[in-house]
Amino acid sequence: MIEKTKKTLYLTVIHTFLISVALTCIFPLLWMLNSSLKPNAEFIRDYGFRLPENLHFENYVSVFTQGRLGAYFLNSIFYTAVTVIAIVLVSSLAGYGISRLKFRGKNFIFYMFLAAMMIPIPAAFVPLYVLLRWAGLLNTRTGYILAMVNVGLSLSIYLYKTFFDQLPKDLEESARIDGCGKFRTWWHIMFPLAKPATGVVVIFNALNVWNELLLALVILGEGLMPLQVGLLIFSESALAMTQQTTLMAALTITALPIIVIYLLMQKHIIKGVTAGATVG
């Protein structure tokens, strides 16, 4: 009997701890969403703690019309989409090559990619700036996208390589006997088979590009900035300073796509993160 009450007490303490931390995580986000849905006058009155009397979407409208967040938003979507597609193509090619084909210096190349994950970014972004400027790629979408592709490359190649290593070889052999070339084998057989790996690569890199700030600040110029920089600029505008609710609306717009994708694809994301951690 005593044993049982002891156990219940123990579990209650643990659950209280967990739930209180979970609440501190969720509460600010709910508060942000809640505040973004009310007019500023109401927000000033109740500090955003009461539910809105009526749902107001004016903040979202003014973020796009006056705050010009739409352009940043489109930029971000463009960068994310192009970068992720490029990473998937380039890294699945390389991962397949390293896993299955034979050529000189293969292992060296693979370890070089792995070693690159150890180089910290602060040691690399200054020369990148000068080199891009020299190449005329500063302030261009191409320069930023290529740099972001490079950032995601190492981990993606590793993920594809380890995935291809686990696949049985029969399929490719029968393809080769049928006279299928290496590139066609990759495109028609191996790449479709690697869907689970592609899932992890896509989500992991999409989040990475969506959240990137430093390289965007270093490489891009005024009109080309992605949403993260746009948020910083917007937060200093007169509109966001005087009406906090518009800032909350802008933050919600940035956070919502990530949260939705995250809740749908949670398993893939966590897989990618743990994979990335164990390599390093």
Place this chain on the structure above:
Amino acid sequence: MNKKEQLVSFSFVFPALVIFSCFYIIPFFYTFWLSLHEASPINVFDLTFVGTQNFKEAFSPPILAGIAGLFGIILIFFALKNKFKKVKRESLAKTIQVTAIAAGITCLFYAGATLIHILKTSLAFTPDPAWWNSVGRSFYITLWALTFQNCLAFLLALAVDRAVRSGQFYRAVFFMLPILGEVVIGLLLRTILRAHPGILNHMLESVGLSGWIQNWLGRDFALTTLAVSHSYRGFGYGFIILLAGLQTIPEQLYEAARIDGANAFYRFTKITVPMLIPVIFLVIILTILGTVQIIGLPMALTRGGPAGQTTVAVYHIYNELQNNYVGYASSLGLILGFILVVLSFSLLKVSKKINN
């Protein structure tokens, strides 16, 4: 395997290799070159060779002298202990030994001369205190992250592992903040912590804790607020990795210990912790790397202010770059990168040693 076939195979990695060389390898080596130069403020390509000037400026003679002295002592120690025996040819070993002693003495001499010079000029040397202050701030935040954030992550992982085993829900919730991006969290917390409309201060007041009201982003508190905000954003990452580690520990081990009459504390210290050592070190290394590299959070939360109180190392490098001090910025990048690489490698070594 003929040449042509090799070439076709190689073409699979070729695109990756090109991007990688242009954006990683060349910049990496270019940093070393760049760090020995300084650009003119108007044109970045107008480089003048300044030698080790940038490093001297960054390091300030006392620190440089300290490093030289330490290096000299290590060299002489190795030479006297005859650590070069492994070199096969005896004459070569002797030469190396003598050279090492000579180099060691030179280093010590340099250190001594610098120290005397400094004492003479009464410590008037502080070339770039701003840089080392910013590094100090980064490490202050790292300290918070290593203690507060990682302890929280560890406790949460243990709790979830004990009480709810799979913990889908908690995993989803705790990992939400790390993926939301530094800017979003930074701006949200800025709104909550601000002194003027002050959401947190309002909350404190309404629960009767008026005494706790602070200017959280003001001079005294900004850096600690930044550190706590960073920990708040980041603990989910360590939590996920630690939980994954905890769940790989086989249940039978605990069962066996329980049958042998081991109590909970004993099971924790003799099974859980030793099994988790590699994971714990992994989390420590990732925390250090992740924390020293933050820039979005201080930018969003405080803009590096008030009065540069939250300008962390990478932020400082970024500011130098904005001012077109390209050579100096890359020297600072190199120094920071070097510190990080040395730190993480030595931690890896320690982890391996403990494991054996």
